[in-house]
Amino acid sequence: MEVKxxxxxxxxxxxxxxxxxxxxxxxxxxxxxxxxxxxxLNTLDFKLAVNQQLIFLNTILxxxxxVALLPPFSGG
Amino acid sequence: MEAKDFLRYQxxxxxxxxxxxxxxxxxxxxxxxxxxxxxxCPVLQYLAAAGVGQIGIVDFDVxxxxxxxxxxxxxxxxxxxxxxxxxxxxxxxxNSKIRVEIFxxxxxxxxxxxxxxxxxxxxxxxxxxETRYLINDVCVLLNKPFVFxxxxxxxxxxxxxxxxxxxxxxxxxxxxxxxxxxxxxxxxIGVLPGIIGVLQATEAIKIITQIGEVxxxxxxxxxxxxxxxxxxxxxxxxxxxxxxxxxxxEELMQRNYKINCETEDNIEEIDVNDxxxxxxxxxxxxxxxxxxxxxxxxxxMDSILEIPLQELEIKWNDIPLVENIIFMCQKGNRSKAAxxxxxxxxxxxxxxxxAFGIASLPQHLVNKNSEKGSK
Numbered sequence: 001m002e003v004k005x006x007x008x009x010x011x012x013x014x015x016x017x018x019x020x021x022x023x024x025x026x027x028x029x030x031x032x033x034x035x036x037x038x039x040x041l042n043t044l045d046f047k048l049a050v051n052q053q054l055i056f057l058n059t060i061l062x063x064x065x066x067v068a069l070l071p072p073f074s075g076g
Numbered sequence: 077m078e079a080k081d082f083l084r085y086q087x088x089x090x091x092x093x094x095x096x097x098x099x100x101x102x103x104x105x106x107x108x109x110x111x112x113x114x115x116x117c118p119v120l121q122y123l124a125a126a127g128v129g130q131i132g133i134v135d136f137d138v139x140x141x142x143x144x145x146x147x148x149x150x151x152x153x154x155x156x157x158x159x160x161x162x163x164x165x166x167x168x169x170x171n172s173k174i175r176v177e178i179f180x181x182x183x184x185x186x187x188x189x190x191x192x193x194x195x196x197x198x199x200x201x202x203x204x205x206e207t208r209y210l211i212n213d214v215c216v217l218l219n220k221p222f223v224f225x226x227x228x229x230x231x232x233x234x235x236x237x238x239x240x241x242x243x244x245x246x247x248x249x250x251x252x253x254x255x256x257x258x259x260x261x262x263x264x265i266g267v268l269p270g271i272i273g274v275l276q277a278t279e280a281i282k283i284i285t286q287i288g289e290v291x292x293x294x295x296x297x298x299x300x301x302x303x304x305x306x307x308x309x310x311x312x313x314x315x316x317x318x319x320x321x322x323x324x325x326e327e328l329m330q331r332n333y334k335i336n337c338e339t340e341d342n343i344e345e346i347d348v349n350d351x352x353x354x355x356x357x358x359x360x361x362x363x364x365x366x367x368x369x370x371x372x373x374x375x376x377m378d379s380i381l382e383i384p385l386q387e388l389e390i391k392w393n394d395i396p397l398v399e400n401i402i403f404m405c406q407k408g409n410r411s412k413a414a415x416x417x418x419x420x421x422x423x424x425x426x427x428x429x430x431a432f433g434i435a436s437l438p439q440h441l442v443n444k445n446s447e448k449g450s451k
Binding site: 008009010013018044045049052053054068070072073074075 | 111113114115116200201202203204205208225226227228229231232233247248249251253254255256257258259262264269295297299302306307308309310311313316
């Protein structure tokens with residue numbers, strides 16, 4: 001399934017782009033692939049949203065889904 | 077309502093949703109603003125202008141020149157003075173009718189327990205995760221809504237947590253496992269906290285006046301580079317955090333909100349008392365000030381080496397390996413980053429960092445001459 005993965009904050013900066021288009025079956029597989037490709041993600045606490053809904057469990061992805069990688073911000 | 081008050085607020089009173097009733101609700105409301113920095117300034121400015129009856133301001137830090145590009149309640153004569161006091165005098169000029177309570181100390185467990193219950197709403201304008209988790213937990217225990225705002229470079233996040241049994245910060249990030257990235261370190265575009273702060277003030281006003289739909293259950297993400305604004309839906313999920321928060325105020329008082337870095341065994345965080353003891357008992361110490369060289373106040377101690385955090389990767393070798401190496405910055409965030417860099421380079425060396433930084437030091441440890449008019 002082709003999904004759009006969008007990045008925020010420090011993740012966007014380190015990856016160097018706003019989004020990626022990826023072929024992947026579910027969020028766990030997606031994260032495994034990303035953590036291998038971008039090792040900084042292994043030490044960062046971030047959350048995933050699928051189609052603008054925060055998720056905590058593995059989620060099956062469908063064609064055209066949007067996955068967001070959300071790091072916490074602390075600045076004020 | 078007095079005639080003069082009616083005139084002052086006339087343009088919002090004539091809104092059908094607001095009316096006299098809404099204005100009266102604002103006058104009776106008590107809002108606690110934690111942090112009078114980039115986010116806190118616009119929040120305070122608009123809440124004062126809107127006529128919120130009682131506003132509490134918490135900030136222990138002093139105004140620096142590099143704050144002025146975004147912390148719009150301050151001016152050049154504020155430099156070196158406490159932010160809570162400066163913000164208070166600034167908003168009283170906007171609206172002399174409101175009551176302002178000043179807390180020029182750190183927002184710690186004790187203060188949280190003492191003051192949060194006296195307010196209806198908390199606005200989280202803090203700049204570190206420790207404070208954000210403390211605000212979350214005290215608000216959950218006291219059943220207070222809190223308006224969250226956080227910024228990073230060109231991006232901001234805002235939402236209302238713990239509103240009518242809505243999600244909390246721990247429904248988003250259950251545990252504090254995060255590395256701090258402050259505006260001082262990462263940089264920030266000056267208008268960003270203005271935008272996010274004004275959105276926070278808007279939500280506070282909506283909660284008080286019961287106008288519209290409160291931004292609860294949705295995290296608003298704003299990217300100023302693209303002007304993309306989008307919502308992420310969050311649900312309240314107590315199973316994620318019920319076991320993580322203190323079960324009552326006694327437990328909250330005992331809770332340590334500092335991040336426990338398991339890998340950083342060689343870094344010990346000390347407070348002001350530990351520091352004074354250390355300075356008195358040992359001559360064998362060096363203080364590494366990792367702030368930018370322009371930051372105020374300067375330190376009034378012996379053996380100080382100024383190495384801004386960004387230069388540390390190159391200059392770490394300049395630090396003499398004396399018994400006690402103490403890293404300091406303005407608020408205690410950058411010094412932790414500096415200590416980790418240094419410990420990585422000198423594997424066995426144990427070092428100290430000053431919790432809550434130079435802003436928390438008593439007068440005699442900072443150089444009064446550099447404070448430009450501080451009391």
